[in-house]
Structure formats: C-alpha cells, structure tokens
Amino acid sequence: MPLYPDRFRCPFVLRQGWGMTIAAALASDRPPSLPAPIYQGQCLRGADDVPLWTERAIPTNPRGTLIATYGITGSLQNQGILQRWATAAYQAGLAVLLFDWRAHGRSLELSPVLTSDGLREGDDFLALAGQARQLGLPEPYIFGGYSLGGQLALWGAWRGQQEGCPPAAVLSLCPNLDAERSLPWLRSTRLGRWIEQRICRELCRLATDIANHHPGSLDPAAIAQVTTIQDFDNYLVAPRLGFQSSVDYYRASSPLPFLADLHVPGLVLYAADDPFFHPAIAPELAAIAQRNPVLEIEITRHGGHVGYWQGRDRWWAIDRFQGWLEDSGTLPKA
16 A cells, blocks of 8 residues: 655644645745746637636756646636746746636636536646647646646546547646545535635636626526535536536546556655545555556655645645656656
8 A cells, every 4th residue: 555654754733634734725825935937828728629828937958848737716826836836847947837727717717618627627738738849848748736636637647548648747636536425525524614615605706707707608596506516516517518417527527437547657646634535535546556557646644635734835745746757757867
C-alpha cells in the first residue's frame, strides 16, 4: 500500500484534516514569497469550440509546459495555490498555460456552457495542448490540477490515452474521485455543511453571472432552488448533459473506474485525512495503485484537502510534484 506517513512531515498542530485544510486555505491567500511570472492572456478554444480564457508565461529556454487549472470555484485571479505552483514550475524552467475552466472566471463571460466535471474538460486539456504548440509552448506537456481540477486533469490524461495523444505526465493533487459518496460525507458534519454552503453560494453566483452575461441561458427559477452542491448539479448541470439525475452524472464523471487502466505516467497525491472526501476512497485508491505500475499514487496519512502546508511559504505538494518531474525523467535536463 503506497502509504508514506513519514514522507510528508506534517506540523504536529495540523495533524487533523480540517485543521490543515483551513490553515492552508488561509495561507494561500497571503502574497507568495516569489514574484509571479508576467502572463500573457488570450482566449483559446476548448472542445466543442468552447472559448476558454488562458494565461501563459514562457521562461528562457523552456524545458516543457505545465497546463493546469483549479478547483470547484474561483478564477485565475484568486487561486493562490495555482499561482504558487505555476511560479515554482516557471522558476524550474517550465512554461505555464493556466486556464479558467468552463463556467469560471473570464471563460464564464465568453460562453454560457456549464461544467461537466471532466466529461468535456478532459478534451479541453487536449485542445489547449494542441494550440500550445502554435503559441511556442514546448513539449513535453504536463496536465495538472487540484481538487476538482485534479479530476479534470486525470480526465485529460485518460482522454489523451484514448485518442492516442496523451500528455507526457499528469499531476493531480487531492482530486475529487467519487462525488456520489463524498458530498453526503461532507454534509455529515457541521463544519462540512458550512463549507458546502460557502461553495454553494459561489456556484449560485457563477450561475447568476452566466445568466446575466448570456440572457436566456439559465433559468433564474432553477438557480433559486439550489441549496446544495448536489442541487446545482441536479437542476442545472445533469439535465443539460443528458443525465436523469446528479447520481448518474457523478457515476459517469468519476475517475475511479479508469484509474487502474490509466497508463499515462504521473503522480496523484491524496491525503487519507482529507475531510472533503469519504474515507473509504483512500484504501480503494491504494488497491488501484497496486494494479497500476505506471501511474504513481501516493497516499499520505496527513495533508487535508489541498493542504500540505509546512509553514511560511513552504508547500510540500508543489515541491513533491517538481521533484517527481525531475526524478522520473519527464523533463529534459536543465
């Protein structure tokens, strides 16, 4: 079982999933210690010709390109973890191509298309990689994301494998793997319900922004019915994708069924104490890891949800990803 309780040296006071999760979220809002790259923004095209807002930066003599996005809510303007990850990659000689995924950030202003939790975003990753070549962003291409964005990156790798154009690697931090079980689990505690309500308000805000930018695209009455994440998917997302319910949608978009057969090299970091996800998923993921010799799945005892914060501006997961890229031979030598 790929359980490494000693590899991540978790601060003693943060050896509890919620504690690490909240501390890391607060720390990610602080200004980073290193200056961010200077980005060039541009609208590119995802699958189905959906417009996606992107920001890219290319260092001198780039060694490859990280194509990455973030989690369930937010935008490129307020995702501290993504900015830190991109800055570290840039400092290590990687070009970076970041994007607002469907129904987020400036992509929301460009299109009324809603999210699909990987079913179409996987092809968005492939479409962006295809355009990256034309923009001077060099191979090898690495797909990356965290939380729901980690799920999207895994779908990008899977779709690339199916289409015969896989990325060189995939990096996934605390990915959502089974919403059908995890959403009820999140609602089972008082703090979890509070967190879900905050996320739900953001989702409703996104839906309202879509309705305002694209009149007639969404029914305000449907938005008004949303009180949980699952409501959002039941009333707004699942029907548009042809699913009878959110449960059918979650089963179709879960990466768990294909992970054992995903033969794209990469690293998945997953904390056994992640409070967002049902605890039964970690041992199931460990069993999948034993059947897949290509994709490295590392389960740590501690880490929380998109946590792995070690104090100051030290983020173990970001360092671990970069170390894996160097050690695996994915990148040419600097």
